[in-house]
Amino acid sequence: MKHGAPTYSMSAQYVATDPPPAANPLLDDPRFRALVRQRRTFSWTLTILMLVVYFAFILTLAFAPALLGRPIVDGSPATWGIPVGFGMFVFTFVLVAVYVARVNTLHDHAVNEIRQGVRQ
Amino acid sequence: MTRMSQWRGALLFCAFNALTALPAAAAETVAPARSHNPIAIGMFLLFVASTLFITRWAARKNNSVSDHYAAGGKITAFQNGWAIAGDYMSAASLLGISALVFTSGYDGLIYSIGFLASWPVILFLIAEPLRNLGRYTLADVVSYRLQQRPIRAFAASSSIVIVLLYLVSQMVGAGKLVELLFGFNYTVAVVMVGVLMVVYVFFGGMLATTWIQIIKAALLLAGAAFMAFMVLSRFGFSMNALFAQAILAHPKHAAIMSPGGLVSDPVSAVSLGLALIFGTAGLPHILMRFFTVSDAKAARKSILYATGIVGIGYALIIIIGFGTIALVATDPHYHTASGAVIGGVNMVAIHLAHAVGGNVFLGFICAVAFSTILAVVAGLTLAGSSAVSHDLYANVIRRGAATDREEMHVSRITTLVLGVLAILLGIAFEKQNIAFIVSLTFSIAASSNFPVLLLSIYWRGLTTRGAVLGGSLGLISAVTLTILSPTVWVQVLGHAHAIYPYEYPALFSMIMAFAGVFFFSITDTSARGASERALYGNQLVDCELGMAKHG
Numbered sequence A: 001m002k003h004g005a006p007t008y009s010m011s012a013q014y015v016a017t018d019p020p021p022a023a024n025p026l027l028d029d030p031r032f033r034a035l036v037r038q039r040r041t042f043s044w045t046l047t048i049l050m051l052v053v054y055f056a057f058i059l060t061l062a063f064a065p066a067l068l069g070r071p072i073v074d075g076s077p078a079t080w081g082i083p084v085g086f087g088m089f090v091f092t093f094v095l096v097a098v099y100v101a102r103v104n105t106l107h108d109h110a111v112n113e114i115r116q117g118v119r120q
Numbered sequence B: 001m002t003r004m005s006q007w008r009g010a011l012l013f014c015a016f017n018a019l020t021a022l023p024a025a026a027a028e029t030v031a032p033a034r035s036h037n038p039i040a041i042g043m044f045l046l047f048v049a050s051t052l053f054i055t056r057w058a059a060r061k062n063n064s065v066s067d068h069y070a071a072g073g074k075i076t077a078f079q080n081g082w083a084i085a086g087d088y089m090s091a092a093s094l095l096g097i098s099a100l101v102f103t104s105g106y107d108g109l110i111y112s113i114g115f116l117a118s119w120p121v122i123l124f125l126i127a128e129p130l131r132n133l134g135r136y137t138l139a140d141v142v143s144y145r146l147q148q149r150p151i152r153a154f155a156a157s158s159s160i161v162i163v164l165l166y167l168v169s170q171m172v173g174a175g176k177l178v179e180l181l182f183g184f185n186y187t188v189a190v191v192m193v194g195v196l197m198v199v200y201v202f203f204g205g206m207l208a209t210t211w212i213q214i215i216k217a218a219l220l221l222a223g224a225a226f227m228a229f230m231v232l233s234r235f236g237f238s239m240n241a242l243f244a245q246a247i248l249a250h251p252k253h254a255a256i257m258s259p260g261g262l263v264s265d266p267v268s269a270v271s272l273g274l275a276l277i278f279g280t281a282g283l284p285h286i287l288m289r290f291f292t293v294s295d296a297k298a299a300r301k302s303i304l305y306a307t308g309i310v311g312i313g314y315a316l317i318i319i320i321g322f323g324t325i326a327l328v329a330t331d332p333h334y335h336t337a338s339g340a341v342i343g344g345v346n347m348v349a350i351h352l353a354h355a356v357g358g359n360v361f362l363g364f365i366c367a368v369a370f371s372t373i374l375a376v377v378a379g380l381t382l383a384g385s386s387a388v389s390h391d392l393y394a395n396v397i398r399r400g401a402a403t404d405r406e407e408m409h410v411s412r413i414t415t416l417v418l419g420v421l422a423i424l425l426g427i428a429f430e431k432q433n434i435a436f437i438v439s440l441t442f443s444i445a446a447s448s449n450f451p452v453l454l455l456s457i458y459w460r461g462l463t464t465r466g467a468v469l470g471g472s473l474g475l476i477s478a479v480t481l482t483i484l485s486p487t488v489w490v491q492v493l494g495h496a497h498a499i500y501p502y503e504y505p506a507l508f509s510m511i512m513a514f515a516g517v518f519f520f521s522i523t524d525t526s527a528r529g530a531s532e533r534a535l536y537g538n539q540l541v542d543c544e545l546g547m548a549k550h551g
Helices: A028-063 A065-071 A083-120 B003-017 B020-028 B038-061 B063-074 B079-088 B093-104 B105-131 B138-142 B146-182 B186-234 B237-250 B253-256 B266-280 B284-291 B296-330 B345-397 B404-428 B435-458 B464-484 B486-490 B505-523 B526-534 B534-544
Strands: none
Touching: A028 A065, A028 A083, A028 B105, A028 B345, A028 B534, A083 B105, A083 B146, A083 B296, A083 B345, A083 B534, B003 B253, B038 B146, B038 B186, B038 B404, B063 B186, B063 B284, B063 B345, B063 B404, B079 B186, B079 B284, B079 B296, B079 B345, B093 B105, B093 B146, B093 B296, B093 B345, B105 B266, B105 B284, B105 B296, B105 B435, B105 B534, B138 B146, B138 B345, B138 B435, B146 B186, B146 B284, B146 B345, B146 B404, B146 B435, B146 B464, B186 B237, B186 B296, B186 B345, B186 B404, B237 B253, B237 B296, B266 B296, B266 B435, B266 B505, B284 B296, B284 B345, B345 B404, B435 B464, B435 B505, B464 B486, B464 B505, B486 B505, B526 B534
16 A cells, blocks of 8 residues: 555546446456445444444433443442443544454455556 | 523533633633733743744645645644544633533533544545545545536535634634633734634645644643643542542532433434534545545544544543542632632633643643634634635636646635634624534534535435535525524524424434435436436445545
8 A cells, every 4th residue: 555645637537527438347346346345344334333332322311311320339439421431432442443453454455456456 | 491401502512612602601700810821821922933933834845736735645644643633622622521521520521422433433434435536625525426516516615604604613712712811802812813824724734734733732632631640649540539529529419420411302412413423524624634644544544543542632631520620619719709610610621720730831721722723723714715716716617727826826815815704703703602603513514514425425326416405405404403493593592482492403404414315316317417326336446446546
């Protein structure tokens, strides 16, 4: 994945072409199709996971706030809400880290292979 | 919906960006907190001097349109992570969230969680396609296969509306804050902010704006870390001891450790959550940051850094918030004779800085708080001027025939115009209750820019007609519902009952936008619509492989 600063040539993408250009041959390439399928499944799964956890938290606050207001140890000031709240920070970061780690290795690798193929 | 929960709702969004809560807070003020604090002013001048120095350095490298809008794509992932974190941890976060913890305890934590949760969504769905398909603005991405002129006119207009609204809230906040912190006159403060932001953007472009944001973020994080450390050191580094003292000091006692009335109504709660998460993904000054790095991989990594930095920052701010309860709430030094906090509740973090670090640290935190506003307005101005010059001028009016020189010229003129507008609007809105503006900004972004951007990347069936009509429908419904909501209809316009009963419009306006885009796209039988759908495949290749600009 090494390219310096992008060189912004005014490519065809910015000019409305009519009739449309021929479809890119890569669209029929099974490797490309597999890449797109994997990436989209992965991205949307993580997105839905984040949204479910976040809205579960918000709706718990709306419907059952007492759940988070119970003390962890009777008599001590910290409630369950504190670790759950800070846990949300950690969860968010971990999800981002998981995504970056996987895409950096697996997906970038697949993208590079397909690109090499195109350049040859 | 009780008046109390309305007030909480308003406060919540104020915390957003801070300082919009200050009008309310200022009402209970007797006198400015500290007039003409020399250390604060000295540190502030030092910051301004160093930013002007950076601007001069950046101006020498600011030679092309690409440099001006996107720092030539040469910002590294690590630098961009700090810059993004800078956009997030504004004075708002430090002052607003700690004030929210000060008044309601646990509720402050809820708010900051929503803020952070927008980043994974931007990363998973938006950031990489944006980098691979666009150059300078989000309109570049949505116009990839759609009809250039209508879609750019739409995206640019909606971006300019967002930028102007956001600028107003920042300018008013800045004016009030400077009035309180440094004892300057409001109008003088607004003019000063306006002039500085124009200088940064006009000469230094994206490179200067980015570095100012990075430095400010580092200063803010260092300041917050020092404050949190000093607070914990008072309690033998035991969170439990801190909480115990806070419970003792706070009038609500043990209730501060559990969720209060912040999200009592599920519809408002979900609406707010949607605006927070998806609104950020439609803010032009945030999206613009992804064009400053070299490729999709760098865009991806910059979010990892940003999420880490912002997460740590918020954790520190929550500790600071509980510190304000434990150390400021009980100290008569920081209260007026009538028992109100001097300068209003938004000043509690500033008072805590004094309590744990004396006058010098107080000056430092004041200067940092103000510098955060400068950095944010500079970013907004750049986003607004690129929407005008790159989208409206170069592509809509000149149909892509403008030279780089002409585009840069228009961009700089727009910067001046935006500066003047921001100053005038800032002065005009001084006495207005603008708490609704920030909520409106995020709701518009979530209902106009975001649906169009998301569907242009992921839905083959999108056509120009669907994007423009559906996006406009989202924008209009977000504005209309905000006007009809309790915050504006009752509190600003003085009617007895709100026509739209909820605080935030995002839940309904987003449904309207997505339904509108979908309906007007599938009913589009034009030949152009068919060719736009046919181009989706080629867009997909560029979107995934990022070769459009390299091969």
